[in-house]
Amino acid sequence: MDLSQNKFSGPLPTCFNNISFGRGQFSTDAFFAYGRYSVIDPSSINLPFLAMEIISSEYYITTFSEQEKVIFTTKSRSEHYAGNILNFMSGLDLSCNQLIGAIPPEFGDLRHIRALNLSHNYLQGSIPSRLSMLNQIESLDLSYNDLSGEIPSELASLNFLSIFNVSFNNLSGRVPDTGEFATFDDSNYRGNPGLCGPLLKRSCNPFAPHPENVGDQDIEVDGAIDVAAFAWSFFASYMVIVISLVVSMVFLY
Template sequence: MGLDEFKRLEKLEFLDLSGNQLSGSLSFKELKLESLKVLNLEYTNFNKLSDVEALTSLKALSLYDIGINDSSVLQGICSLKNLHELDLSRNNFYGPVPMCFRNLTSLRLLDLSNNILSGNIPAALITPLVHLEYLSLSGNLFGDLEFLDLSKNQLIGPLPACSELTSLKFIHLHHNMISGPISNMLSGSFNLMTLDLGYNKLSGGIPRYIGKLKELRVLLLGGNELLGHIPLHLCQLQNVTIMDLSQNKFSGPLPTCFNKISFGSGQFSNDAFFTYDPSFGESESFPGYPGSHFLAMEIRWSEYYKIFSDQENVIFTTKSRSERYAGNLLNFMSGLDLSCNQLIGAIPPEFGDLRHIRALNLSHNYLQGSIPSRLSMLNLVESLDLSYNNFSGEIPSELASLNFLSIFNVSYNNLSGRVPDTGEFATFDDSNYRGNPGLCGPLLKRSCNPFAPHPENVGDQDIEVDGAIDVATFYWSFFASYMVIVISFVVILCVSPYYRRAWSFYIDYWILSRFYEYCGSRSSEKKQTWKVFNWNLRRR
């Protein structure tokens, strides 16, 4: 039976040609197998398959070990929207995985193992495959893989225990359901620059090998179930600019060695952009001007300016909102987020050495002691959140020198004393200081002098006090309401004879009941009262 005989089988749904010596080319458009649902070509020798997109009803396709290297087949497969199972393993497909595979939204099984595939695996390729249950990419050339993004999927189970991804630079696995400890999966990835495992179900501590990833710039482990003390080997990550350990179960004191981490100090200093070069001689424009030397302004870019890939982007919470930093913007951002843990103790004075950090969040912990005045050395900080802790004492007035500070929150602590009201602090409102009854100052409309008169008692100042009541207005409104009720009652009695008789009866009844009570014969006289009541009604 030749392949041409299949042209008569337009209703054919299952076709298994595996284990034959069929070779040459095969055009599915000519076979007219529009109803075909399962096609198995395992162990055949076809060197060309064309018009695969003609199999519009296909749900399962296996090209296992047919030795084909025609990558155009992959483009045709991208049109098979009903495909549930796809096995392309043990072939010679090369190059990157086609991005059009994201169109196969019904896929449950995808096996691309043992080919010559290479390149990166972005999240945009895997994320649309919401029904995918099995994915195999082993045995390819992903040893040169630099960018891996499988974030926002439903990946479950532990991290694989492998250390062969030596060229990997960026890995994003955030917002999955990965559980268990952080394995040695990346122990050999010494070129790693971004490690994003946030918002999973990882537990245990941070392994020691993380401290040996000297090229690491971004470490995002927030939103997991990590516990124990924050390990000191994180201080070996001297090139890190963004670190997020928030929403975990870390306990113990803050490490005093965090000042060894750059948090941006290796990127751009205040004079990193413009430097003066006095090597230029006398000005040609003004030759007659004595000693006229132009100081040539030279743009000197940091060595890290081109360090992040254009497709690299991370999400980091700063200024009370989550921001996305992509590409070269990452070179201008630095931050440390340790919020929502169980940290105790005081803020180490060494935190004041993080002079290039732009966001520092220590909120929702059990930190105590005073706020170090050395935090005034955080010259570039834009967001400083110390809320929901147990800090006491005064807010250091030196913090008013932080010229870039736009978010400052110390609410719900035990702070006291005067609130700074100069510099950027003049722009903050009382919401930044809630839950600190000991704080005072003009910004809080609370005098720091316990003997000072209350603002509403000061006659020569027009001060509006929330909740104040005008006593005269209160009395007049009460009297007017009372008169309205009385007049309405009188009008009802005048207009309605029924209510007038009922009112007269209740008055008589009340007078008689009080009289009999006074005479001491309450039980017997009540019956007599009802007789009088009935007699009065009959008389009326």
């Protein structure tokens, strides 16, 4: 379902969780009709849109119905798909609209969805931890919104997540660094100065100096010591001169 680049406004409807393709509510018969054939010459079988896979010396014959090709975007790639295989390549794209409000936790009920793109909107609030129920998700793009709070650590359980983008929000706290999140880098989190963690090379301790600024701080400290030493030496020299003048005047009179 591609509703991107429109002028839809208002909050995200919670009823999106009733979308059938995102809940796996489809018949497997609509996707394939398979049988096990013992054949010597596969070319003797004439079936339209034939897909074959050799398993244990037997052929699994899969037929797809002819449908119009559809462009499906996931993992930052757009591919053409045709036939009922689209039942297994479900995605929801609401990017580049004027949507506001929070991300409904009900989106976590779309457990069979492969891609979810809510980027380039005006969404606020936190990232629902229930999105960790999207156990088939491969691409999750929440960038260019006004989301705040921490990235739920539960998302680290998404084993198929290869594209994750929360850039240019107002997120804060420690970035998950386990599971698939260990493969991400700072390009996934740009524009969130409140985020921290080893992946970002930014300490979560507010009193710890940033590694890149340690040298500058040493220079500043050394400079401060030099100024203090100069001030004390100048004061001591001034007092010596004053005392010498006083002593000289006493002896003269």
